[in-house]
Amino acid sequence: MMILIMAWRNIWRNKSRSMVIILSVALGLFAGIMVQALYKGMMRDRIKSLIYTEVGHIQIHEKEFKKDFEPSLYLQHLPSLIQQIKRIPQVKAFATRSIAQGMLASTTGSSGIQMNGINPEQENVVSSLKNKLIAGSSFQSQKKNQLLIGKKLAKKMKLDVGNKIVLTCSDQEGNMVSSAFKIAGIFQSTNSMWDERNVFILQSNLNDMLGIPGESHEIVLLLHQDELATPTQQILQKQFKNLAIETWKELSPETDLMVSAVDITSYIIMGIILFALAFGIINTMLMAILERTREIGMMMALGMNKVKLFFLVLLETTFLTIGGVPIGYSSAWLLNTYLHKSGLNWKSMGEEMMRSFGFSSTIYPEFPTDKIAGTITFVLITAFISCLYPAIKALQLQPVEALRK
Amino acid sequence: MDNTVIDAHNISKIYNKDNIPVYAVNNVHLHVEKGEFTALVGPSGSGKTTLLNLIGGLDLPDEGNITINGKDITQMSPSELIDFRLKNIGFVFQSFNLIPVLTAKENVEFIMQLQGIELKKREQRIYALFEQIGLSDKLDSRPSQLSGGQQQRVAVARALASKPKFILADEPTANLDTQSANNLLDIMYKLNQEEHMTFLFSTHDQRVIDRAKRVITLVDGRIVSDTAKQNLPA
Numbered sequence: 001m002m003i004l005i006m007a008w009r010n011i012w013r014n015k016s017r018s019m020v021i022i023l024s025v026a027l028g029l030f031a032g033i034m035v036q037a038l039y040k041g042m043m044r045d046r047i048k049s050l051i052y053t054e055v056g057h058i059q060i061h062e063k064e065f066k067k068d069f070e071p072s073l074y075l076q077h078l079p080s081l082i083q084q085i086k087r088i089p090q091v092k093a094f095a096t097r098s099i100a101q102g103m104l105a106s107t108t109g110s111s112g113i114q115m116n117g118i119n120p121e122q123e124n125v126v127s128s129l130k131n132k133l134i135a136g137s138s139f140q141s142q143k144k145n146q147l148l149i150g151k152k153l154a155k156k157m158k159l160d161v162g163n164k165i166v167l168t169c170s171d172q173e174g175n176m177v178s179s180a181f182k183i184a185g186i187f188q189s190t191n192s193m194w195d196e197r198n199v200f201i202l203q204s205n206l207n208d209m210l211g212i213p214g215e216s217h218e219i220v221l222l223l224h225q226d227e228l229a230t231p232t233q234q235i236l237q238k239q240f241k242n243l244a245i246e247t248w249k250e251l252s253p254e255t256d257l258m259v260s261a262v263d264i265t266s267y268i269i270m271g272i273i274l275f276a277l278a279f280g281i282i283n284t285m286l287m288a289i290l291e292r293t294r295e296i297g298m299m300m301a302l303g304m305n306k307v308k309l310f311f312l313v314l315l316e317t318t319f320l321t322i323g324g325v326p327i328g329y330s331s332a333w334l335l336n337t338y339l340h341k342s343g344l345n346w347k348s349m350g351e352e353m354m355r356s357f358g359f360s361s362t363i364y365p366e367f368p369t370d371k372i373a374g375t376i377t378f379v380l381i382t383a384f385i386s387c388l389y390p391a392i393k394a395l396q397l398q399p400v401e402a403l404r405k
Numbered sequence: 406m407d408n409t410v411i412d413a414h415n416i417s418k419i420y421n422k423d424n425i426p427v428y429a430v431n432n433v434h435l436h437v438e439k440g441e442f443t444a445l446v447g448p449s450g451s452g453k454t455t456l457l458n459l460i461g462g463l464d465l466p467d468e469g470n471i472t473i474n475g476k477d478i479t480q481m482s483p484s485e486l487i488d489f490r491l492k493n494i495g496f497v498f499q500s501f502n503l504i505p506v507l508t509a510k511e512n513v514e515f516i517m518q519l520q521g522i523e524l525k526k527r528e529q530r531i532y533a534l535f536e537q538i539g540l541s542d543k544l545d546s547r548p549s550q551l552s553g554g555q556q557q558r559v560a561v562a563r564a565l566a567s568k569p570k571f572i573l574a575d576e577p578t579a580n581l582d583t584q585s586a587n588n589l590l591d592i593m594y595k596l597n598q599e600e601h602m603t604f605l606f607s608t609h610d611q612r613v614i615d616r617a618k619r620v621i622t623l624v625d626g627r628i629v630s631d632t633a634k635q636n637l638p639a
Contacts (some may be wrong), residue, residue: 002515009506165417295505298498301463303491303519303567305484400464403498 003308007315009011011323018320021284025324025379026331028277030272032375034330035366038344041260044366046255046358047226047248049190052128055251056095056220057229058236060085063215063244069101072172074215075243084239085219090232095122096216098206103171104149104199108158113199115167117206126222129187136185138159141197145205147181151188152197159183167201171211179209190359201291208315210265251363255358270375274382283380285317296394297402310391312395317387329372336367407475410571411437411460416469418455418626429455430466431626437571438600442594444608452626453607454575460605461482461494461573462486470589474570484512495564495572495591501581503548510535510544516566534562538592554585561592564633570602578610590616 009017051057060081065073075081078096087092098117103110120139122129129148130138139146147167149159159165161183167180181201189195208212223232229247236245242289249256289296300309343362351361368375413435419426430452437443446452458464460471462478462583470479473493482488490496503512510531517527535541538558548556564572575594578581578586594616596602606613622630 002511002518006504006506006515013506028602205564298502299504300487301461301490301496302516303487303564305487305519308519330632400458400462 001056003112003312004315007312008286008319010292010312010316011319014288017218017284019234021280021320022323022327023320024277024280025230026327027275027324029324029328029375030335031370032266032273033329034335034365034399035126035269036266036368036371036375037332037336037339038363039266039364040264040368041340041363042359043262045360046379047191047259049358049360050255051112051226051248052222052250053132053189054127054191055216055248056126057248058221058233059241059246059251060219060221060236061217061244061246063242065099066244069099069217070172071100071170071210071212071217073126073305074217075219078214078216081199081219081240085221085236088232088235090223090228091221093122093125093222095119095126095220096122096203096212096345097218097220098203098212098215100169100210102167103166104153104157104167106157106159106163106165111157112197113153113167114197115169115206116200117200117203118200119203120276122172123200126220127281132187132189133185134188136183138185139202140184142369143179143182143184145179146184146202147321148187148200150192151186152192152196153199154183154186156196158191161186167199168210169226171209173211177209179205181205190355190360192352194356229396266371267352267374267378270378271337274378278382281317281320281386282389284320284386285313286393288316291383291392293397293402293405296397297399300397300402302356302400306395309394313391313394314384314387318383321383321386325376325379331369333367336365339365340367409436409472410439410441410474411435411605412472412478413460414469414471414472414499416456416459416466418464419461419467420451421494422598424462428626429450430459431627432468433619433623433626435460437603437605438605439570440597441619442511442597442617443619443621444606444614445621445625446608446614446624447623449609451623455622455626457573457575457605457607457626461496462490464502475476479566491516491567493570495559495567497564497567497572497577499576503563505548507541508545508547509551509555512548512559513563516563530566531562533566537565537596538562539588552585554581554588557581558584558592559583559595561589565602571605574604575608576608576610577606579615587609588613617618 060075062073062075085091093296096119100115102113102115104113126375134151138148154160163183164180165183166178166180168176171214187195203216207215223229233245233247269315296309343364347361352360413433416433417428418430426486433456445456447453455464459466465479470477478486478489502617504515507515513525513531513534517530535544538561540555540558541635543551551559552583576588581589590612593604598603606617612628617634619629619633
């Protein structure tokens with residue numbers, strides 16, 4: 001207990017020096033937390049965009065369908081399949097889609113694309129595609145052969161709302177089929193690669209082209225919670241052993257990998273910040289030890305053993321280090337709360353580059369509550385490592401020599 | 406019954422200065438019994454502090470051995486020596502005696518905590534000790550709020566806190582005015598008279614020498630005289 005009191009009072013013997021270290025730790029922690037919050041916000045938005053715009057929580061296909069996108073590999077017994085899916089309580093909504101790989105041609109050129117035949121009523125529930133329209137409008141019931149095209153593709157092909165294009169693909173017999181479409185709307189998601197690759201038409205139009213009336217290649221499921229994806233996949237897989245049932249993590253493994261990589265990266269950044277801070281802490285503690293050589297010699301002479309002396313140095317270092325934690329945390333929390341509402345606009349830093357990786361140019365940081373324990377552990381490890389060298393110096397002191405200084 | 410507290414045989418401490426061996430303590434024999442009030446005197450550099458350091462286990466002799474209360478401290482490991490000092494020897498240093506961040510009470514309690522004495526006993530002993538040194542009203546004062554004499558009295562209380570076999574005091578009155586020095590000496594003398602606490606001082610101070618029951622004179626690391634006094638002033 002007395003060692004605890006001594007350690008606490010010792011750090012305030014030189015207030016300005018201690019405050020510099022405490023504020024350095026606070027600043028380091030603030031920077032580390034903000035980096036984590038930005039990463040977390042970016043990844044949360046990316047996953048949301050992936051689930052609610054691109055792939056949904058779960059997709060169901062015939063097992064071999066995604067190998068070559070063969071039009072004839074549509075889902076068998078679709079009505080009974082839908083009935084069974086409706087009975088699963090985790091499923092909030094679903095949409096059927098027909099898919100075909102093909103080509104979009106206009107007067108300016110052509111581009112390889114994926115045609116997504118959708119049912120607008122179902123699609124509006126499972127995906128936010130409708131909200132991503134930046135020009136034109138969604139499908140209108142009275143009009144035929146309408147098409148929604150991504151902004152990136154429209155720009156590349158120099159297309160605009162009202163322009164006509166031709167879509168070409170193979171039907172289920174293997175014949176090349178083409179059909180003309182008029183651009184009804186242009187959408188823009190946070191993923192420009194996806195915008196460039198996908199076009200949306202009515203499912204009935206695509207089915208007519210493919211010669212598979214009333215069929216679907218894909219069922220997209222929207223669940224009540226993101227965390228239900230894997231357990232629901234397991235339930236579905238038990239029921240439909242012959243179907244390919246994939247969660248968003250399997251449908252977009254690069255996003256899953258990115259989430260893991262970002263987690264590790266944020267810890268590495270925190271580690272680098274604290275590693276740099278450790279040198280400041282070591283310097284401060286070393287000065288504190290050297291200034292108190294006689295005092296330490298006296299305590300050793302009186303009978304303070306090396307374990308207790310080490311503990312004293314460790315406690316002082318820990319107090320200095322963790323002293324900055326509440327300041328760093330609270331300032332990061334305040335800024336984060338503000339930015340979480342207002343958003344951090346990175347448009348000037350390269351909107352196109354951000355979109356090409358699937359990220360929005362406005363980031364809404366999210367305070368990394370789940371990383372508090374990890375961060376504090378990092379801080380404590382830093383304190384321990386930082387105290388080693390000054391503590392060894394203190395332990396090497398001989399009472400007689402120390403008392404003479 | 407053997408009353409021997411300190412028994413030093415043929416102890417020498419040699420320093421190498423420019424590769425020339427210099428004897429700080431040269432073949433010293435010293436025998437101190439319980440209840441002695443002994444002053445080590447001699448000119449600067451005569452080896453007083455070195456001899457005290459050797460007896461206190463703060464330094465090891467190059468030759469000879471030192472027995473404290475029947476235990477040869479020259480054969481102990483450094484960690485055994487630390488523990489031995491804690492339990493057997495009280496120290497009063499010339500200056501920089503107290504831990505500046507602790508109050509007078511905490512400075513004394515610190516040693517007792519190191520010894521593992523329980524809180525209730527610590528409290529009782531601390532109040533008794535501060536009563537003895539006449540500083541009951543200064544328990545919560547920091548060293549910077551105490552005069553030099555008061556600090557040395559707290560140092561005596563701290564030395565006594567661990568109930569040592571003897572107290573080593575290295576020039577305890579060196580930085581004190583006459584009044585403070587006399588107060589400190591009165592306390593130490595009273596402890597010696599009433600509780601038979603053994604004191605071994607190194608000193609230049611005639612006031613300490615006058616009070617000592619035995620005066621040992623060192624010159625160039627050797628004992629040149631060892632005088633026991635009979636009629637001492639009260």
